[in-house]
Each structure stands twice: as structure tokens, then as C-alpha cells.
Amino acid sequence: MPLVRYRKVVILGYRSVGKTSLAHQFVDGEFLECYDPTVESTYNKMLMVGKDEFHLQLVDTAGQDEYTILPPSFSIGIHGYLLVYSVTSLRR
Numbered sequence: 818m819p820l821v822r823y824r825k826v827v828i829l830g831y832r833s834v835g836k837t838s839l840a841h842q843f844v845d846g847e848f849l850e851c852y853d854p855t856v857e858s859t860y861n862k863m864l865m866v867g868k869d870e871f872h873l874q875l876v877d878t879a880g881q882d883e884y885t886i887l888p889p890s891f892s893i894g895i896h897g898y899l900l901v902y903s904v905t906s907l908r909r
Contacts, residue, residue: 819870821871821872822869823874824871825876825895825896825897826873826875826897826899827875827878827891827899828840828877828878828898828899829878829891829898829900830900830901830902831880831902831903832880833903834901835901836877836901837849837853837877839901843860844860844861856879857879858876859874859875860874860875860877861873876891878891
């Protein structure tokens with residue numbers, strides 16, 4: 818029986834760039850047509866990578882302002898970050 822490894826990944830990016838749609842597509846295999854602003858959501862998915870089993874927790878954040886300091890829940894115990902951005906945005 819494989820050992821289950823737990824990983825927590827935070828999804829960061831401006832508002833309305835597709836963070837929730839990306840997470841929902843990855844976890845449920847469906848694309849969300851309607852936009853409902855996210856306050857904060859957590860998605861869970863079990864993955865097999867080779868013979869290793871991973872419990873992946875994706876934390877979908879609300880759109881972060883450019884100079885917002887990340888709260889401790891987004892910086893402590895995190896294994897990775899996924900930065901999502903719009904390729905059509907003129908913001909730099």
C-alpha cells in the first residue's frame with residue numbers, strides 16, 4: 818500500500834484571471850461558464866504519480882491586490898504556488 822503524501826498549493830493572481838476555473842477544471846474536469854467571485858475556496862484531489870499517492874489541496878484565493886501582504890494561511894505549510902495571469906491584460 819503506497820504512503821499518502823499531502824501537498825498544499827495556493828493559487829494566486831489578480832481578480833477574474835481564471836483561478837477558480839482552472840482549479841475546477843483540474844479537480845472536476847468541468848469548465849465553469851459563469852463567473853462567481855471567490856472569497857476563498859479549497860479543492861481536494863487524489864493523484865497517483867508513479868507508485869506514489871498524493872492528496873493535493875488547492876487553495877483558491879480571492880484576487881489579490883498588487884501590494885497585499887499574504888496572510889499566514891497562504892504562506893505557512895505551503896508546498897507550492899500557482900501564479901495565474903491573463904495574457905490579454907495590459908496591467909504590468
